[in-house]
Amino acid sequence: MNFKLSPFFSAALCALLIAASAAWGQNESKQKIRGLRDYAKEGSPAIGKVAPYLQDPDPEVRREAVRALVDIGTQRSLEPLTAACRDNDPEVQIRAADGLVNFYLPGYVEHGISASLKRAGNAVVGRWKDSANEDVVEPDTPLRAEIVEALSALVQSGSSMDSRANAARALGILRARHGLPVLLDALKSKDSRLMFEALIALQKIRDRSAGDRVAFLVRDLDEKVQLAAIETAGILTSREAVPQLMRVLEDPRNKQVRRAAVTALARIADPDSRQALLPLAEDRDDEVRASALEGLGRLGSPQDRALLDKVWASGQKTIVRLATAFALVHAGNLDPGGFSPLGYLVNNLNQRAWRGVAQPYLAELARQKDQRQALIRALGTASTPDEKIGLAQALAGSGGADAIEPLDQLSKDPDPAVAREALRALRILRGAVR
Numbered sequence: 001m002n003f004k005l006s007p008f009f010s011a012a013l014c015a016l017l018i019a020a021s022a023a024w025g026q027n028e029s030k031q032k033i034r035g036l037r038d039y040a041k042e043g044s045p046a047i048g049k050v051a052p053y054l055q056d057p058d059p060e061v062r063r064e065a066v067r068a069l070v071d072i073g074t075q076r077s078l079e080p081l082t083a084a085c086r087d088n089d090p091e092v093q094i095r096a097a098d099g100l101v102n103f104y105l106p107g108y109v110e111h112g113i114s115a116s117l118k119r120a121g122n123a124v125v126g127r128w129k130d131s132a133n134e135d136v137v138e139p140d141t142p143l144r145a146e147i148v149e150a151l152s153a154l155v156q157s158g159s160s161m162d163s164r165a166n167a168a169r170a171l172g173i174l175r176a177r178h179g180l181p182v183l184l185d186a187l188k189s190k191d192s193r194l195m196f197e198a199l200i201a202l203q204k205i206r207d208r209s210a211g212d213r214v215a216f217l218v219r220d221l222d223e224k225v226q227l228a229a230i231e232t233a234g235i236l237t238s239r240e241a242v243p244q245l246m247r248v249l250e251d252p253r254n255k256q257v258r259r260a261a262v263t264a265l266a267r268i269a270d271p272d273s274r275q276a277l278l279p280l281a282e283d284r285d286d287e288v289r290a291s292a293l294e295g296l297g298r299l300g301s302p303q304d305r306a307l308l309d310k311v312w313a314s315g316q317k318t319i320v321r322l323a324t325a326f327a328l329v330h331a332g333n334l335d336p337g338g339f340s341p342l343g344y345l346v347n348n349l350n351q352r353a354w355r356g357v358a359q360p361y362l363a364e365l366a367r368q369k370d371q372r373q374a375l376i377r378a379l380g381t382a383s384t385p386d387e388k389i390g391l392a393q394a395l396a397g398s399g400g401a402d403a404i405e406p407l408d409q410l411s412k413d414p415d416p417a418v419a420r421e422a423l424r425a426l427r428i429l430r431g432a433v434r
Contacts, residue, residue, distance in 0.1 A: 032056065033064045040068035044076050051080040059089040066092055070099035070109055078103060078144065085150040085167075090160035091117055091124040097154060097163070097170045100147055104137050104174060113166045126162055128193065132200045132228070135173045138424075139397070140431040148176045155182040155198075164189075165197040172201025180205065184213050192222045199228040203235050211236030218244045218264075223253060227260050234264030242270045249276060259287050266295025274299055281307060289316075290323035294361075297327020305331055312341065318354055326361040334374040336381065346378050349390035359390045366398035376406045388413065389421045396425035401433045 036053060039046040050072070053065035066084050069077045077099065084096035098114040109115060116127035151174075154167035168186055171179035179201070186198035195217070202210055215238050217229035230248070233241035245261050245268075252258035262280055265273045273295065280292035293311060296304045308331065311324045325341035337343050348358040365371040372395070379391045392410055395403040407429065410422035 029056075029058045029061050032058075032061045036061070036064045036068045040071040043072055044074040047072060047074075047076045047080065051083075054080060054084050054087070059092065062087060062089060062092050063095065066095040066099060070095065070102060073099075073103060073106075075103070078147065082144075082146055082150045085154050088159055090158065090163045091119075093154055093158050093160075093163040094124070094126065094166050097151060097167050100151070101135075101170050101173050104141060104143075105135055108135060108173075113162070113169075124160070124162070126166070128162075128165075130224075132196075132203075133169055133173070136204045137174055138428065139175060140428050141175065143174055143176060145178070148174070148178045151176065152179045152182045155179070155186055155194075161191050161194055165191070165194040168194060168197040168201050172197070172204040175205050177205055177207055180207055180210055184210060187214065187217060192225050195220075195222075195225050196228050199225070199232045203232050206235065208236050211238030212240035214238060215241035215244055218261075219248060223257070226253070227257060230257070230260040230264050234260075234267035237268045239268065239270055242268060242273060246273070246276060255285070259285065259291070262288050262295075263291040266291040266298065269295055269298035271299065274301065278304075278307075281311070286317050286319055290319045293320065293327050294323040297323075297330040300331060318348075319357065322348060322354065322357050322361065326365070329365055329371060329374070330368075332370070334370065336374060336378050342374060342378060346382065346387055346391065350384055350386045355386065355390060359393060362390065362394035363397055366394045366400070366403070369400065369402070372398050372400050372403060376403060379406055379410065385415050385418050388415075388418045392418075392421045392425040396428040397432070398429065399432045400429075403429060404433070 032053060036050060039050050047069065050065050050068045053061055056062050056065070062084070066081065069081050069084070081096045081099045084092055087093055087096070094117065095114045098109050098112040101112065102108040113126040113128070118125050148171070151167045151170050155164050155171065158164035158167055164186070168183060171183060183198045183201050186194050189195060199214065199217070202214065211233060214229050214232045214236070217225060218233055218241050220226040220229060230245065233245065242265065245265050248257065248261045249265070252261060265277065277292045277295045280288055281296060283289045283292065293308065297308065308324055308327050311320070312328060316324065322345065325344045328341040329345065333341050335342060338347065345358045345362055348354040362375060366375050375391055375394060379388065379395070382388045382391060388410060392407060395407060404426065407422050407426045411419050411426060413419045413422065
């Protein structure tokens with residue numbers, strides 16, 4: 001007997017089968033996700049069980065597989081996490097990139113973009129802070145080439161602008177010098193978030209050869225991008241940016257942009273900027289005045305020594321006084337006495353509010369042999385742990401072999417924190433002078 005189903009009944013039966021299949025598929029995915037959470041608790045031995053789920057057709061299963069790999073977090077997780085960067089799901093890409101960073105910087109996933117991911121329909125949204133991310137690995141951290149390649153590919157062609165910007169951030173945190181080409185290309189993307197993260201990454205990598213490539217952005221219409229570009233041009237000492245910075249200074253958008261432009265010109269220390277910095281050394285804005293004075297110090301014109309001495313003798317707010325002290329030491333005042341400019345810089349290592357200003361000044365001074373010798377003498381008379389630690393940090397990046405022996409002696413300090421910092425400084429310095 002032949003039965004012929006009505007069109008209505010056929011459609012209903014088809015819908016029922018589809019719904020049943022979908023329900024079965026959802027149930028299967030839930031079982032996989034529960035299994036992956038159990039695998040994560042097993043640690044490194046379970047990686048071989050987790051990795052195959054990165055190929056699952058359900059993106060939620062793949063997301064859970066990445067979470068499990070990040071939770072496990074051992075070196076064996078690096079290869080599958082690197083592979084996960086090639087996934088076409090933005091959330092998988094973001095979680096995989098953050099997982100790679102987390103291996104080198106434990107705890108990063110707790111505050112990285114992946115910690116704030118939420119789904120809005122088919123899109124994944126992360127909470128980006130207005131301020132720049134400050135995480136960065138130690139300068140001598142070795143990186144696997146395939147990780148840099150995977151993150152670079154994400155910057156170029158990630159599935160969303162968020163995943164591309166997050167990968168740019170990762171390259172910066174890892175100081176991935178080989179990622180420079182894609183970061184520089186990202187500056188032309190027209191996406192403000194990606195451009196901003198690429199600029200901050202360039203600041204962390206600190207390859208001065210990239211400096212002139214950011215000059216075109218110092219007058220960008222997006223204020224956040226403009227500020228980051230101005231700061232990057234200064235940190236990378238871009239001479240190409242000087243004319244643009246001078247134009248910004250002539251008609252700044254606001255006080256923050258004006259300060260940033262003066263600071264950048266002071267860092268670049270191009271002789272052409274001296275005439276612009278001189279009147280700013282008496283500006284009413286303390287931050288502008290401080291930047292102008294440190295810029296004059298870097299320029300090192302004998303004509304400005306009288307001005308620096310006058311400012312130092314007059315007594316100023318701490319930010320201005322620190323800048324003047326730096327300028328005078330840079331100009332050759334190497335007296336280590338407690339009331340001298342160098343003594344003032346060292347003493348402010350003891351002040352939580354100002355060590356973040358004093359220590360970078362000392363680190364810059366340490367790159368010059370005469371000033372470095374003065375810092376080594378100051379290390380020999382340092383009386384507090386904060387002074388010893390700050391001077392060790394300054395000498396770590398100096399590149400001077402003459403600092404190895406003093407740091408070696410400091411590594412025997414009875415204070416464990418001082419000894420640890422001295423050993424860290426030794427490791428970084430020895431890596432630089434090989």
